[in-house]
Amino acid sequence: MQLTGWRRTVAFVAIIMGFFMALLDATIVNVALPDMTRSFHSGMDHMSWVVNGYNLAFAVCLITASRLADQFGRKRLFMIGVTGFVIASALVGLSDSLPMLVTFRVIQGMAAAIVVPVTIPLAVDLFPPQMRGMIMGIWGGISGLAAASGPTLGGILTDAMGWQAVFYVNLPIGLICLLLSVRLLRESVDPSAGRGIDWLGMGLLTGAMFSLTYALIQANEWGWSSPKLLVLLGAAAVLLVIFLMVESRLRNPMLPLRLFRIGTFNWACLTLLLIGAGVMAPSFLMSYFLTGLLGKSVLQAGLIISAMPLASMVVSASVGALANRFGSRLFVGTGMAVLAASTWLLGDLTAASPLSAIVWRLALFGVGMGLAMAPVMGSVIRNVPEEKIGIASGVTNMTRALGSVMGVALLVMVLNQAVADNTVKAGADIAAWVSADERLPAGAKAELAVQMKEVGGSGEAGGAALRSWVEHYPAGAELAARIGGRMQEASAASFARAFHLGGAVLLAGIVAGLLSDSRKSRIAAEGSASVTAAAGSAEG
Structure with missing residues (x-):
């Protein structure tokens, strides 16, 4: 029996709190x-596992x-x-060593997961069923809100109370979620799943996902042709094939x-x-673009980036119900096209681009x-048997x-x-400028030309050279400004190539988005038709 009224609303809030956290x-x-x-006197190569460890465990454990x-x-x-x-969040905040921090x-x-x-x-x-489109819209909106508030809230908490606060904030959210859930949520299972645990299947899938995810995380550090990387990718492929063979023979596979x-x-x-691959261009790179190229503070960058998920939140909450009524195909296809176009347009930005x-x-x-996220998840819910929504959610999230x-x-x-390509080009230009500038002494020109070829006008040697010019030579300040502008051009061109890659990946998703839902009729006309029947129609 379904909850109604305020109890259903509060139960939904409890679910959303856990999701948001x-x-x-x-x-x-x-x-x-x-x-x-x-705080831990460590380098970014080791500290990156604070992020990588979380992402690795999340991806590996979702389906299980x-x-x-x-x-x-x-x-x-x-x-x-x-x-x-909640417990892990508290222990992360209490960690006094990097291994302990990464473990938690x-x-x-x-x-x-x-x-x-x-x-x-x-x-x-x-x-x-007729309300599920609206629910998926809210689900997508909350996803956008979490992404929007993360950088800003993280900056505020870190500035005010230190890095531990970004983990301690989970404690009140999680405790309220638990108190509401224990009273209001009802239990549900997949009656066709059985009670036996498919240990072999879980082991094989875990091994495959770990090998693949770890290989992708380490790809740039090891090199894409590294034997270690190739072994991991090969192991992932072999384990996945064995997993599919085993699962095809089981009565109740995982x-x-x-x-x-x-x-x-x-x-x-x-x-x-x-979507997961393409959106990383703006999500992952924009903070570096804003802080590194434009000189914005971390908090300023977070506020600027929040325009992206805030817009997503507003649109998600609006289109979910419409997609449930008219079908998701056009919404998802249009959303992928907008994502591709906007990501490509980010590649046109330069250091001189206005904030607007x-x-x-x-x-x-x-x-x-x-336009894309809530409708495509709504399509998954409509087109799989109702009892399989849980495992389908795990697959899509994975x-x-x-x-x-x-x-x-x-x-x-x-x-x-x-960066390597554009720095070489910039270094050649800078070396030519230094050599051709008749106002600089010959000895300084020779020394500085060598330095510029080596560092392309960046790094400690390049920075020291520019400071020396400004301090000792009348031509130095003018040439330093010119060199600084050239290096900014090189950085902007490097970001542009990455943004264009993201746009190309998302462009490939338009066709997939258009095929992600076969429903053309209005769901309202179906009344209370079951999701299982819809899935059967989709399979047919």
Whole structure:
């Protein structure tokens, strides 16, 4: 029996609080990393595992957590996940060494992998089918709010109370979520899932996902042709093939392979994979663009970037119900086109771009996210059997998480190569300017030309050379300004190449988005037709 009135609303708030908390922690920590680096006297290469450990555990555990929730109770697993997340958050804040910090961040990621996919079937269970589009719109809006508030809230908390505060903020949110959940949420399971645990399947899938995710995280550090990387990718492929062979022979597999006979489900997964990869261009790179190239503070950068998820939140809340009524295809396809266009347009920005030019591009990107995300998740819910919404949520969240990791790996590779290429070009130009400037002494010209060839006008040697010019030579200040402008051009061109890559990836998602839902009729005309019947129609 479904809850009604205020009890259903409060129960939904409890679910959303857990979802918000888990997503918030993926973005709020980034702002605190410099403070954490100083606190632990560590380098960014080691500190990056504060983020990588969380992402690795999250991606690896999603499907396993979804399957266990379907078998043993979604409310039960949700509360276990929230409890684990709260405890891990407290222990991260109390950590006095980097290994301890990373360990508890991994536990946080595992807990988040339980919480995030279970929120969809729990929320769907509260409402009748005709309201699920609106619910997915709110779900997408909350996702945008978490992304929007993460950088800003993280900056405020870190400035006021130190890096520990970005983890302690989870404690009140999680405790309120637990108090509401224990009273108001009802238990639900997948009756067809059985009670036996597929240990072999879980082990094989965990090994495959770990190998693949870890390989992508380490790709740029090891090199894409590294034997270690190739071994991991090969291991992931072999384990995945064995997993599929084992699952195809089981009566109650942990991952029902019949889901992949639903064409719209496959296209939705591909859409989410491409979204996860493509959106990392603005999500991952904009903070570096704003702070490194434009000289904005971390807090200023967070406020500027918030235009993107805030726009997404507004649009998501509006289009969810419409997509449920008219079908998702055109919304998702249009959203992917807007995402691709806005990401490509970010590549036109330079160090001289006005703030308005940056904000409207980010806001347009947010509109694309709002048009695509909630409708594609709504399509998944409509087109799979109702009892399989839990495991389907785990698969879709995993594909998006893998897309994000893949997107970061590709962007870092492209950006590093672009920086190398553009720095060489800038260094050649700078060396030519120094050699041709007749106002500089011959000895200084020779020395500084060598330095510029080596560092391209950047780095400590280049900076010291420029300061020396400004201090000792009348021509130095003028030439320093010219060199500074050339290096900014090189940086902007490097970012442009990465943004254009993200735009190309998202452009490929337009077709997938258009195929992610086969429904053309209005859902209102179907009355209370079951989601299972809709899935059967989709398979046919």
